[in-house]
Amino acid sequence: MRGKKAAGAAIRKDRAELEQRAVRAEHAERRLTGELAALRERSGREIHALRTALAEAKRQRDDAASPLLLGAEERVRTLSADLLAARAAHERTKTAYQKLVNGLMLSAHQEGLTIAEARHRIANLSGEEFQLADTGGTEEAPADPQRAAFERAVASKERDATNLIMAAGGRLAVKSDILVERAGGDR
Numbered sequence: 001m002r003g004k005k006a007a008g009a010a011i012r013k014d015r016a017e018l019e020q021r022a023v024r025a026e027h028a029e030r031r032l033t034g035e036l037a038a039l040r041e042r043s044g045r046e047i048h049a050l051r052t053a054l055a056e057a058k059r060q061r062d063d064a065a066s067p068l069l070l071g072a073e074e075r076v077r078t079l080s081a082d083l084l085a086a087r088a089a090h091e092r093t094k095t096a097y098q099k100l101v102n103g104l105m106l107s108a109h110q111e112g113l114t115i116a117e118a119r120h121r122i123a124n125l126s127g128e129e130f131q132l133a134d135t136g137g138t139e140e141a142p143a144d145p146q147r148a149a150f151e152r153a154v155a156s157k158e159r160d161a162t163n164l165i166m167a168a169g170g171r172l173a174v175k176s177d178i179l180v181e182r183a184g185g186d187r
Contacts, residue, residue, distance in 0.1 A: 101122060108118030 104122050105115070105118050108121060109115075113121065
């Protein structure tokens with residue numbers, strides 16, 4: 001019988017050991033669950049703090065870039081208006097030139113010249129002859145000098161506007177790249 005008592009004692013001992021291990025495992029599980037909850041809460045607070053700091057940094061960056069952007073936007077509007085004005089002036093110049101050529105072609109036709117001869121004559125006009133034709137004068141009776149001076153001034157302004165627009169287009173592209181770089185963004 002001693003064997004049965006020893007076997008029963010061993011079983012009870014094993015059972016007690018298993019119960020103790022189960023209790024320790026339950027305590028470990030509770031402890032780990034608590035640590036996990038604390039970690040989640042701490043991580044949540046840290047994530048919230050980081051998001052808040054990021055939003056504040058973005059706001060400060062935007063506030064710092066705002067005057068630069070407003071200045072750039074104003075410059076873009078100014079350059080756009082200049083560009084539109086120069087394009088309109090260019091179109092007027094082209095139209096005036098075409099009218100002049102058409103008038104010269106008509107007068108050449110009235111003189112009995114062929115189209116090829118008229119084109120040759122127009123192509124060979126010197127600057128002064130072309131200017132006289134443009135203002136309605138001839139070499140014998142030059143046109144109004146004030147009108148000729150006005151026409152030359154207009155042509156000069158249109159050339160200057162075209163040159164300004166070409167130069168401004170390049171500067172605008174460079175300035176926009178610089179502003180984007182300062183703001184820390186990508187194009």
